[in-house]
Amino acid sequence: MSELLQLFIWIPFVGLLVGFFVPSKNERIISGIAIANLSVYLLGLVAFLVYWTLNDFPVLDRKHIVLFETDNMAFFIDYYFDKLTAVFSVVGAFVALLVNIFSRYYIHRDEGFKRFFSTIMLFFLGYNIMVFSGNFETFFVGWEILGICSFLLIAFYRDRYLPVKNSLKVISIYRVGDICLMLAMWMSHHLWHQNITFLKLNDANLVTEHLQANGGYPVFIAAMFLIAAAVKSAQLPFSSWLPRAMEGPTTSSAIFYGSLSVHLGVFLLLRTYPYWESMAAIKTSVIVLGIVTSLVANGIARVQSSVKVQIAYSSIAQIGLMFIEVGLDFHILALVHFAGNAFLRTYQLLVSPSVMSYLIHNMVFNFVPKNQSNVNSIYGKLKNSIYMLSIKEWNLDFLLQKFLWNPFKWAGRQLNFLTSRTFAFLFVTIIIVLLYFYFSPEIPEVIVTFSPMLFSLFGLLFVLRAFVEKANALTAWSLLLAGQVCITLSVALLNPKFGLGQVSIYLSGILLSSLLGYYVLLKIRKVDNDISLNRFHGYVYEQPKLGFLFLLSCLGFVALPLTPAFVGIDILFSQIFKHEMGIIICTSCSFLVMEISVLRIYARIFMGQSKRTDHAMAYRSS
Numbered sequence: 197m198s199e200l201l202q203l204f205i206w207i208p209f210v211g212l213l214v215g216f217f218v219p220s221k222n223e224r225i226i227s228g229i230a231i232a233n234l235s236v237y238l239l240g241l242v243a244f245l246v247y248w249t250l251n252d253f254p255v256l257d258r259k260h261i262v263l264f265e266t267d268n269m270a271f272f273i274d275y276y277f278d279k280l281t282a283v284f285s286v287v288g289a290f291v292a293l294l295v296n297i298f299s300r301y302y303i304h305r306d307e308g309f310k311r312f313f314s315t316i317m318l319f320f321l322g323y324n325i326m327v328f329s330g331n332f333e334t335f336f337v338g339w340e341i342l343g344i345c346s347f348l349l350i351a352f353y354r355d356r357y358l359p360v361k362n363s364l365k366v367i368s369i370y371r372v373g374d375i376c377l378m379l380a381m382w383m384s385h386h387l388w389h390q391n392i393t394f395l396k397l398n399d400a401n402l403v404t405e406h407l408q409a410n411g412g413y414p415v416f417i418a419a420m421f422l423i424a425a426a427v428k429s430a431q432l433p434f435s436s437w438l439p440r441a442m443e444g445p446t447t448s449s450a451i452f453y454g455s456l457s458v459h460l461g462v463f464l465l466l467r468t469y470p471y472w473e474s475m476a477a478i479k480t481s482v483i484v485l486g487i488v489t490s491l492v493a494n495g496i497a498r499v500q501s502s503v504k505v506q507i508a509y510s511s512i513a514q515i516g517l518m519f520i521e522v523g524l525d526f527h528i529l530a531l532v533h534f535a536g537n538a539f540l541r542t543y544q545l546l547v548s549p550s551v552m553s554y555l556i557h558n559m560v561f562n563f564v565p566k567n568q569s570n571v572n573s574i575y576g577k578l579k580n581s582i583y584m585l586s587i588k589e590w591n592l593d594f595l596l597q598k599f600l601w602n603p604f605k606w607a608g609r610q611l612n613f614l615t616s617r618t619f620a621f622l623f624v625t626i627i628i629v630l631l632y633f634y635f636s637p638e639i640p641e642v643i644v645t646f647s648p649m650l651f652s653l654f655g656l657l658f659v660l661r662a663f664v665e666k667a668n669a670l671t672a673w674s675l676l677l678a679g680q681v682c683i684t685l686s687v688a689l690l691n692p693k694f695g696l697g698q699v700s701i702y703l704s705g706i707l708l709s710s711l712l713g714y715y716v717l718l719k720i721r722k723v724d725n726d727i728s729l730n731r732f733h734g735y736v737y738e739q740p741k742l743g744f745l746f747l748l749s750c751l752g753f754v755a756l757p758l759t760p761a762f763v764g765i766d767i768l769f770s771q772i773f774k775h776e777m778g779i780i781i782c783t784s785c786s787f788l789v790m791e792i793s794v795l796r797i798y799a800r801i802f803m804g805q806s807k808r809t810d811h812a813m814a815y816r817s818s
Contacts, residue, residue: 238289723739733806
């Protein structure tokens with residue numbers, strides 16, 4: 197029976213692949229392929245569930261393919277099926293089918309019709325990889341695909357300012373969850389000395405022995421799971437990204453941020469619950485986070501003027517209740533709550549334009565002002581203060597900007613002395629050291645001791661400088677490549693086991709992607725001689741093929757799932773020892789900022805309103 201699990205990954209993949217080769221003008225065929233594919237998927241899933249139920253609900257685990265293996269770790273794709281997977285897969289398939297049928301008419305004659313359906317099918321593929329995953333590596337593949345799809349769908353109206361800006365804002369918050377999940381996987385490799393599967397994670401004796409033998413390290417892993425779940429499900433203090441994500445088409449908002457993607461934080465907590473259920477601090481944190489988020493989000497939802505923002509914060513409040521249910525071990529209730537909330541929010545978002553039309557008509561002809569209340573009482577002052585804070589969404593955007601991103605920007609601005617000439621000198625020096633490292637028979641002790649931290653710091657400095665670079669996209673791209681090389685060199689110097697073969701796995705994908713990116717940027721500069729990052733250029737109008745190539749290069753540069761770089765990044769992190777806190781902090785911060793910087797280059801060069809005046813002027817928002 198477990199052999200059948202891979203079919204639920206292959207079906208959406210085939211639908212994505214077939215739809216990719218259909219010409220953009222054939223709307224009926226594009227949407228028909230997606231709807232037929234999801235119908236086949238749903239029927240197959242129902243048949244499988246009937247067969248699975250008749251066999252008394254066995255827990256299925258299937259190791260599919262090993263992508264890379266060493267003495268103490270293996271990167272392999274593993275599929276897993278239990279009651280949690282059953283609920284999320286059925287709800288996901290049903291909602292996806294409904295939204296695709298609705299989108300067939302909603303996106304009709306939109307110039308991005310094919311792009312929309314392709315991205316939705318890619319999202320559904322990533323969603324299935326997540327819910328059917330049997331280990332953290334497979335889970336992370338789906339996690340990354342969903343992040344990419346979020347960026348693309350929020351910026352679907354890519355000729356408008358706010359959708360592009362908000363897509364970058366959302367992906368920057370998502371990146372915090374990515375790094376937390378990577379850190380959890382990194383520490384797990386060192387504590388388990390193997391790639392732990394979810395089947396083993398449900399072995400109570402094995403987990404208890406592991407927790408007793410490793411002191412406070414498991415608490416760190418559980419805390420990373422909690423932060424990643426809070427980011428994905430828009431819990432405090434990360435709640436402000438969800439209403440910004442509503443800039444995409446209403447149908448994508450329904451499937452992403454109303455029903456499926458936003459609930460995957462709950463899925464992560466449920467999947468990892470056997471690991472942290474005995475940790476009182478983590479359980480308390482989950483419950484308190486859920487309570488605070490529900491109260492604050494409910495207050496914000498009640499005073500918003502935009503119906504999509506109201507739905508977004510209402511969904512956040514309900515997910516906060518699910519966090520409480522998970523923390524209190526009411527898992528069946530959490531699953532029922534998830535299904536109900538997913539269907540309700542999908543329905544609300546799909547009918548929201550019609551409801552808004554009715555409410556505006558009703559307000560115009562039947563408006564009755566409220567009676568004045570006593571605002572001078574303590575209750576009145578408190579009520580008005582909460583009202584004002586809720587209108588401002590408790591300044592969550594401002595707080596994240598000030599305490600999370602402004603320190604990185606400040607550090608990057610202090611590196612303005614890193615001119616092109618200085619950068620070239622440093623990079624050539626690094627390459628010479630790299631060649632010396634691989635061809636020298638002996639390495640001096642002083643290099644072995646101090647160079648890993650030094651090159652890790654260099655990598656972070658290059659990335660921070662690229663983060664604030666606005667004058668030239670080629671300079672920013674070069675700085676990011678230098679950062680990648682420095683990070684790889686730091687790990688290679690730190691751990692002799694990270695040999696030439698493993699370095700090649702990681703750098704092969706990075707170098708090919710960087711060369712493709714250089715080619716595209718040089719072609720764009722040849723066309724217009726302007727590739728500054730001070731403004732949006734909108735080159736996707738005249739150069740759609742170059743835009744697609746550069747997007748592929750960006751995704752490969754930041755380790756697109758199932759590329760050599762994606763496999764290599766897991767290997768790279770696993771080679772950093774758990775006591776090397778300086779190196780892991782520099783490396784994590786580098787990868788946190790790097791993806792944002794790369795996608796910012798893509799957004800600035802190819803998205804936004806075109807510089808040419810013969811294109812229609814787009815609205816700022818959708």
